[in-house]
Amino acid sequence: MPMEQGDHIVRSYDEQLRRLRDMVARMGGLAERQVNDATVALVRRDASLATxxxxxxxxxxxxxxEIETFCIRILATRQPMAMDLRFIIAAMKVSHNLERIGDYARNAAKRSIVIAQQPAIGSLNGFSRMALLVQENLKLAIDALVNDDAEAAQRVWAADEPVDDVYNGIFREMLTFMMEDPRNITAATHLLFIAKNLERIGDHATNIAETVHYAVRGDSLPDDRPKADASAYAVVRPRE
Amino acid sequence: MPMEQGDHIVRSYDEQLRRLRDMVARMGGLAERQVNDATVALVRRDASLATxxxxxxxxxxxxxxEIETFCIRILATRQPMAMDLRFIIAAMKVSHNLERIGDYARNAAKRSIVIAQQPAIGSLNGFSRMALLVQENLKLAIDALVNDDAEAAQRVWAADEPVDDVYNGIFREMLTFMMEDPRNITAATHLLFIAKNLERIGDHATNIAETVHYAVRGDSLPDDRPKADASAYAVVRPRE
Incomplete structure (x- = not known):
């Protein structure tokens, strides 16, 4: 492993890997905060926070x-092997998951601005609960990455089921609101998409956990993880 | 560049890169077909094709x-540089986009099974049109990858706007159907999510084009591509 102590431009290989870890952890923190604030903006009808x-x-x-460019530079100059190589590939994949999580939070924030102008419907407790669950999973997945902790990663990977349960509940609830009163349809539709965004954020946290497990262990988790999102098959009937 | 002609196990480096290109092209073909068949299943109410x-x-x-494992093997054994390195990273990223496209097609197929059991609403021409547009972009993006064609990639990258326009139209149409008759709500909700899936597939085609451009040129396209998806801000009012 090349050590270039005192070289302030190239830095040592270890230092580069540490810096990469820090960048991903920082990105994880930003993504978590975005998920939190987007949900708070929704629940409090706070358009300025959403903005x-x-x-x-x-x-x-x-x-x-920045992470991708840095990873390509390390790959080109250090020829990393085995676990280091897997870690660098993992950092690129995880930063992509976090970028997507950021997009979902931004999209939820956009929708919450529209919802704040519509009549309020029902309680949004399910959204807060979903957001807390996915933030917790996201935090644990990033911690697992930072600590090279394959067991912690596997626990996160298996923990997505409650998120899907809350999502399925929200899906049916929103369809019921729509059927009760057509004036609910615009808000309920945007809320459905926000719930879907949160569910996708949960999936990304799971993907991060899978990637971390692979980076540390070098083998993949089984294909079928516990998964309870049945909403693609959901049917809700209007009251007669 | 190491050449190992006659070595049938390790293969030459060039041959490995060619094989990687073939794998991604094959995956692109499969993804295209899934998008096509999922949409045909929806429009024809064909649950067996959806299955x-x-x-x-x-x-x-x-x-x-397989692509990821193969890429990591090439990275570990060949220490690729410059354009080859960027191409290998691009192949991993594109295979991830294609995997996501496959998931969206599968999700659309699941929803089309539910929709086939609901009362038919309106024409689904907008869905066929959207599917054709995104398939075309996807095909062009994969061709650009196979041919190292940065100009073609840039054209695809700029061509996503009509997809977003059709999507915005469908979004408003579905909300109107819901408001007209609550019995439309289940089908229209699933149709909204299918439209969103197709729109996301279009985004992935654009992402592939961006990745190809970067792999060939080594620099990024500008941050803001033409983007017309305004549905996150859409409001539709029930008729009084």
């Missing part, structure tokens, strides 16, 4: 590009 | 894993 979330997304996109 | 699409998704997932 902040939308504005902050560019910083996440920028970090993804 | 085929769902079953075929595993082959796409499998190809993504």
């Amino acid at each position: 902040e979330v939308i504005g902050r997304d560019a910083a996440i996109d920028q970090l993804e590009r | 085929e699409v769902i079953g075929r998704d595993a082959a796409i997932d499998q190809l993504e894993r």
Whole structure:
């Protein structure tokens, strides 16, 4: 492993890997905050917070590009092997997951601005619960990456089921609101998409966990993880 | 560049890169077909074709894993530089886009099974049109990858706007159907999500084009591509 102590431009290989880890952890923190704030903006009907979330997304996109460029530089100059190589590939994949999470949070924020102008429907507790669950999974997945912890990664990977349960509940609830009163349709449709965004954020947290497990262990988790999103098959009937 | 003619196990480096290109092209063909068949299944209310699409998704997932494993092997054994290195990273990224496209097609197929059991609403021409547009972009993006054609990639990257226009039209149309008759709500909701899936497939085709451009040229396209998806801000009012 090349060590170039004292070289302030190229830095040592270890230092580069540490810096890469820090960049991904920082990006994870930003993504978590975006998910949190987008949901708070929705629940509190706070359009100015939603606008902040939308504005902050560019910083996440920028970090993804920096991480990819940095990874390609390490690959080209260090010829990393085995676990280091897998870690660098993992960092690129995870930064892409985080970029997507940022996009979902931004999209939720956009929709929450429309919803704040519509009549309020029902309680949005399900959204807060979903957001908390996916943020927790996201945090644990990023911690697993930072600590090379394959067991922790596997626990996150298996923990997505409650997220899907809350999502299925919201899906049916929103369809019921729509059927009760057509004036609910615009808000309920946007809420459905926000719920879907949160569910996708949960999937990305799971993907991050899978990637971390592979980076540390060098083998893949089984194909079929516990998965309870049945909403693609959902049918809700209007009350007669 | 190491050449190992006659070595039937390790193969030459050039041959490995050619094989990688073939794998991605094959995966692109499968993804295109899934998008096509999922949409045909929807429009013809053909649940048995939809079930085929769902079953075929595993082959796409499998190809993504094979491509990643193969890329990591090339990175570890060949220490590729410059354009070759960028191409290998691009192949991994594109195979991930194609895997996601496969997931969206599978999800659309699942929803089309539910829709086939609901009362038919309106014409689904917009869906066929959207599917054709995204398939065309996807095909051009994969061709650009196979031919190292940065100009073709840039054309695809700029061509996503009509997809977004059709999507915005469908979004408003579905909300109107819901408001007219609550019995339309289940089908229209699933149709909304299918339209969103097709729109996301279009985004992935654009992402592939961006990745190809970067792989060939080594620099990124501008941040803001032409983008007309305004549906996150859409409001539709029930008729009084």
